[in-house]
Amino acid sequence: MAEQNTEAKLKNLLKQEKIQLWNPPYTVEDEGLEPQHVQQELAERFAALLFLPVSEVGGALESIRVQTVKRSKGNQTYRETNVATLELLLPRSSRKVRLCPPASQSKKNYLETRLDVCVQEVVDRIDQEFGLRHIKLILNGRTLSPHERLDEQGVKNHSKVMVLKVSDAELKQLMSEEEQRRNQQSENLQRTQKGFQILSERDGSEDSSNVPFLEIADQKGNPLKIPHRERKALILAMGFHEKGRSLMKRKQYDDALCHLLQADQQFSVCGSALLSSVDNFSVLQLDIVWCYRALEALACLEDGRSRLQQAEDGFLRCYGARQERLLMIKGNTGREEVLFLRLYLLQSLLSYIEGNDIQARHQLTKVESLFSHLCLDSEKMAQLMALGFSEREARLGLRACQGDLPEAAIHISTRRQEREELKQRERQKRSRRTEDISALAELGYSRRDAARALHRADGDVNKACEILQDASQAAQATNDSRGGVASPEKVEQLLYLGFERDASEAALTLMDGDVQSAAQFLLDNQGVLSPPSSSPSTEEPSTSSSTSTEEPSTSSSTIEDEELVSEVLEDLSRHEEDYLDLTLEEESELINTMKTFLSRGAAHTM
Secondary structure, three states: OOOHHHHHHHHHHHHHOOOOOOOOOOOOOOOEEEEEEEHHHHHHHHHHHHOOOOOHHHHHHHHHHHHHHHHHHHHHHHHHEEEEEEEEEHHHHOOOOOOOOOOOOOOEEEEEEEOOOOOOOHHHHHHHOOOOOOOEEEEEEEEEEEEEEEEEHOOOOEEEEEEEEEEOOOOOOOHHHHHOOOOOHHOOOOOOOOHHHHHHHHOOOOOOOOOOOOOOEEOOOOOOOOOOOHHHHHHHHHHHHHHHHHHOOOOHHHHHHHHHHHHHHHHHOOOHHHHHHHOOHHHHHHHHHHHHHOOOHHHHHHHHHHHHHHHHHHHHHHHHOOHHHHHHHHOOOOOHHHHHHHHHHHHHHHHHHHOHHHHHHHHHHHOOOOOOHOOOOHHHHHHHHHHHOOHHHHHHHHHHHHOOHHHHHHHHHHHHHHHHHHHHHHHHHHHHHHHHHHHHHOOOOOOHHHHHHHHHHHHHHHHHHHHHHHHHHHHHHHHHOOOOOOHHHHHHHHHHHHOOOHHHHHHHHHOOOOHHHHHHHHOOOOOOOOOOOOOOOOOOOOOOOOOOOOOOOHHHHHHHHHHHHHHHHHOOOOOOHHHHHHHHHHHHHHHHHHHHHHHHHHHOOO
């Protein structure tokens, strides 16, 4: 980061004095080498202005010069041959200096390619040149599709492309050759998407406590009515976000970033006005930039600038300029301050990288102020935990109550009671629903039909009964209008001919009630025919889940679906404020790092 900070400052000075390092006298055209004495004089003059060692400034100037010469040559090559130069941001564990002459050696990694080729071709070349397999490419926070062209996805000459490894572990030894070619990270994304896709299709109309479904609720647990299409998009977005946060906690930032970017994509297609009044999308933007930082993909923080602005705008809109809206809803604001701490810290980092030390120090001052009262007293934490509260409850409680121990204990107890009351209401709701379904089933309706009718009637059992009666009458009217597909008279005619009753009824159903055709059909099948499978009206509740309207669900796919659902549900936090429960360990490390970098030359500027 210090190198980027120095280079940013030097670039500003070069712009102010209109100095072009890629031109003489700093670079000679034949060999691309600069006259040493000219650059040495420039380094000495700029070092005095920035209060930095001459050697450090000289090295930074040479790095800038090499970059500008390479960029100039790249522009010329692109104009003449349409071959673009891409800067690759490799994974930390794979970053190495490529073999090249000392004069042109650079820490940056470049790749020359035409832009009218598919991304997969570039991926293959990265594998050949850098030894990186199973990767995906990220441009401005968006995953590039391997089967589409570079230029069709916004890649330009000199674009900075982030390279993410699909999985740290190579493919397992026992996997088949076909499975070895599969991208493990892509498979995880697909499993996550399918699991939440199944849950997004469920609306709670199934008659079984063993069939989980998701509700979108407000802060107090009250379900929100959202249009079906937007509800599906929200569930997918929130699901990917939860999975990403789970991976962040395990410090698997490569995988986490992939899931978070998927969540961002789902939120972008969700037009619900709900997003303007909740903080989910803002928290997501913050998490994405935090992953950029953790992966040391500092060049990607250019995309991070706009994301942090979206996060800040969203927090202000959701919480209020002085967090008055948050205070009205929750009664306190202490827990959400960790989000602002992380926001200001990332803004400070961005400002420093851009060479704006003054703004970086300003933001860091705000960070340290927040950190001082969000960093909790270990003794108070221990006392609350001794009372039987969890570490998370103690941390959130103390922050909500500004470190006041007695108030925190009362707050935590109140929150526990509120959550228990909510669970009790949910249990009563489920119990009442089961009783209503049983009452409707006693009238002769299947439990599935009863459950669905009750769902359509918003729990009103009388209205559900009317829905079932109307449906039954409509079905009977349809049957009557067709003369009775398998009426007793028609069945008797086939029985008289010697066919079995079940086979006769099945044949009449298949032949739309035509006795003659049914008889011929039975003769062709030697009178053996299984009765048609009835519509789902068994008395046992169904556990099938519809993931698509295009293909029927089978027992095997149902088992697979339930496994996927269980898998994604494991990553859902059981605590509604889990995203606010930050230990601030990583934040503390970054604060100290920023203080170290900003202390260089600080005394000279005061």
